[in-house]
Amino acid sequence: MNWTCEQTEARLSDYLDGLLQPVEQSAFNLHVNTCERCAPLVAAVARTLGGLYAMEPVEPPAELENAILTATLGAPSWRNLRRWLKSLQSPRFVYSMASLAATLIVILAASGFSFSKPKLAELRPATIYRNADRKAHLVYAQSAKFVSDLRVVYEIQTRLNENEQNPATREQAVPQNFPDKQPGRTDNTNPSAPKQQNRADEIGRSLRVLASQFPVFSGSVGERRMP
Amino acid sequence: MRRHSRRIFNICYRFTGNRTESQDLSQDVFLRVYRTLGSYRSAHGGFATWMTSVTRNLLIDHYRRTKRDRVTDSLDDKMPLVENKESAGRRPDEQALLGELSGQVQSALTKLSPELREAVILRDLQQLEYSEIQQVLAVPEGTVKSRINRGRIELARILQQMGVRPS
Numbered sequence: 001m002n003w004t005c006e007q008t009e010a011r012l013s014d015y016l017d018g019l020l021q022p023v024e025q026s027a028f029n030l031h032v033n034t035c036e037r038c039a040p041l042v043a044a045v046a047r048t049l050g051g052l053y054a055m056e057p058v059e060p061p062a063e064l065e066n067a068i069l070t071a072t073l074g075a076p077s078w079r080n081l082r083r084w085l086k087s088l089q090s091p092r093f094v095y096s097m098a099s100l101a102a103t104l105i106v107i108l109a110a111s112g113f114s115f116s117k118p119k120l121a122e123l124r125p126a127t128i129y130r131n132a133d134r135k136a137h138l139v140y141a142q143s144a145k146f147v148s149d150l151r152v153v154y155e156i157q158t159r160l161n162e163n164e165q166n167p168a169t170r171e172q173a174v175p176q177n178f179p180d181k182q183p184g185r186t187d188n189t190n191p192s193a194p195k196q197q198n199r200a201d202e203i204g205r206s207l208r209v210l211a212s213q214f215p216v217f218s219g220s221v222g223e224r225r226m227p
Numbered sequence: 228m229r230r231h232s233r234r235i236f237n238i239c240y241r242f243t244g245n246r247t248e249s250q251d252l253s254q255d256v257f258l259r260v261y262r263t264l265g266s267y268r269s270a271h272g273g274f275a276t277w278m279t280s281v282t283r284n285l286l287i288d289h290y291r292r293t294k295r296d297r298v299t300d301s302l303d304d305k306m307p308l309v310e311n312k313e314s315a316g317r318r319p320d321e322q323a324l325l326g327e328l329s330g331q332v333q334s335a336l337t338k339l340s341p342e343l344r345e346a347v348i349l350r351d352l353q354q355l356e357y358s359e360i361q362q363v364l365a366v367p368e369g370t371v372k373s374r375i376n377r378g379r380i381e382l383a384r385i386l387q388q389m390g391v392r393p394s
Contacts (some may be wrong), residue, residue, distance in 0.1 A: 013376035044383040051332045052351040061250055068232055071254045073262040174358035
């Protein structure tokens with residue numbers, strides 16, 4: 001591979017950075033070792049690069065940071081104020097203020113403070129305490145009544161559930177004889193099953209016939225049906 | 228902020244060779260970044276690259292603005308270089324030599340054309356990748372490589388003319 005002085009100069013950084021292909025690298029070396037013009041150039045640039053790499057970072061002036069902050073955010077006092085104001089935008093502070101405001105609103109509402117027609121007298125501690133105490137007692141009494149009502153309803157509900165779950169118990173609880181009612185009828189006036197009602201009427205009629213034919217039964221039948 | 232301010236100050240110092248100007252330029256960079264923060268889009272590159280791009284634009288503006296007043300000789304305001312803590316382990320004679328060489332290379336850097344200077348600073352002093360330099364300078368990668376190469380060769384020639392021979 002033929003290598004020229006122009007190529008050496010153009011690819012010098014690639015050579016120094018190790019980016020040449022093996023073929024190019026050997027051609028480069030061969031040329032530089034035999035060229036009186038390129039050899040000192042390569043050596044000088046390599047030394048310069050070493051000098052650049054040896055340069056250490058310069059320490060900036062101590063006042064640079066403050067100067068930058070002053071230039072961007074303003075003087076220290078204003079900066080502190082801005083920082084303080086910015087801290088007010090933090091979620092923690094906002095939540096705290098929101099909960100505090102909610103608490104105050106609840107206390108004022110409990111003390112009977114009228115938000116539509118606010119009066120300064122209602123904001124006196126003694127008034128707030130007295131109103132809050134009265135409200136608290138009222139709320140307690142209403143709550144106690146509500147709980148008591150709730151208990152009664154719950155008890156009724158429990159009994160009904162028990163009856164539904166145990167039909168035997170329910171039948172036992174129902175009285176066996178209803179002297180004022182016709183046999184086969186339930187508590188409702190309208191019979192739910194007409195056929196059953198007809199059969200009951202028929203049995204009633206038969207009993208009355210038996211009673212008339214056999215006076216012996218009249219006492220017991222009469223006791224049961226016609227006291 | 229300390230990391231960024233240090234990096235920006237170093238770019239400005241290597242470009243201008245003047246501490247006072249570098250401090251003012253660093254402030255201007257942060258002020259511009261603060262004002263144009265809304266225009267930054269992460270899709271177009273990292274934040275550091277964007278800041279470097281802002282710095283480069285301000286440096287070029289500053290270079291053009293002060294072109295007439297500039298003295299082509301050494302622009303150093305004779306402030307001593309304050310090396311960082313990493314150099315604390317060196318012997319005093321080594322430290323002095325390094326400081327002297329650093330000052331000479333810095334002086335040679337300021338004699339480079341701004342196009343070549345910014346390319347060399349970003350590549351060899353800030354250790355940026357070619358793709359990052361391409362974003363900062365807004366030129367094709369081939370142009371970036373060419374500028375870096377020419378910048379290194381030109382810097383070596385300037386140092387030779389100054390009689391400096393880095394070991």
